[in-house]
Amino acid sequence: MRLLLIEDDAALREGLARQLQADGWRVDQAGDGEDGLFQAREYPVDLLIVDLGLPRLGGLQLVQKLRADGRRTPILVLTARGNWQDKVQGLEAGADDYLVKPFEYPELAARVRALLRRSMQAASNVLTLGPLAIDVAAQTARLEGQPLDLTAFEYRLLEYLVQHRERVVTKLELSDYLYPHDQDRESNVLEVLIGRLRRKLDPAGDRQPIETLRGRGYRFKWA
Incomplete structure (x- = not known):
């Protein structure tokens, strides 16, 4: 928070x-x-x-x-x-x-x-999108009933994308949320986090819940 x-x-x-x-x-x-x-x-x-x-x-x-x-x-x-x-x-x-x-x-x-x-x-304690459930109060997530092993940064990234899934979220916006605004940040750190989160949410590579819109940012599109 x-x-x-x-x-x-x-x-x-x-x-x-x-x-x-x-x-x-x-x-x-x-x-x-x-x-x-x-x-x-x-x-x-x-x-x-x-x-x-x-x-x-x-x-x-x-x-x-x-x-x-x-x-x-x-x-x-x-x-x-x-x-x-x-x-x-x-x-x-x-x-x-x-x-x-x-x-x-x-x-x-x-x-x-x-x-x-x-x-x-x-805002509702639990966000549910298909097989994905996010408990906002407990700051935990489950996929098909099984706990997701997420770092604190990965959880915050997932929660923010899901809560703003109705629109495209820019890299700058995500960086501002994840890190204090007065610290230097490298864009590839965010890309690494996105990649790790994608693999944990979609190990088979067939759901692709985090969409990249080139030059614009990311959108969570899992329905």
């Missing part, structure tokens, strides 16, 4: 990012609202943590803009304000939950897990 943490307090932001990463999440960071909005629009994100008191673009305005875009990504807002009006404003802007500073990290982590569970349940 990929989180975007938008917080202008650098010490707090970096400390939270380290703790979230230690718990197994991938974390991108932004120090102001405009950069946070750009990243949320340009890169695949599973959940946003947004401080309301951001420079350049306030947290409330950021949330409103994302919701106006039609994005349903779960949003947890952080606020130093404790009165109920500010909490209501955050929720009415489109946030899914709020946390008042100061807070303990375990509470933040619990809120994040709850929002991700709710989001996955809303």
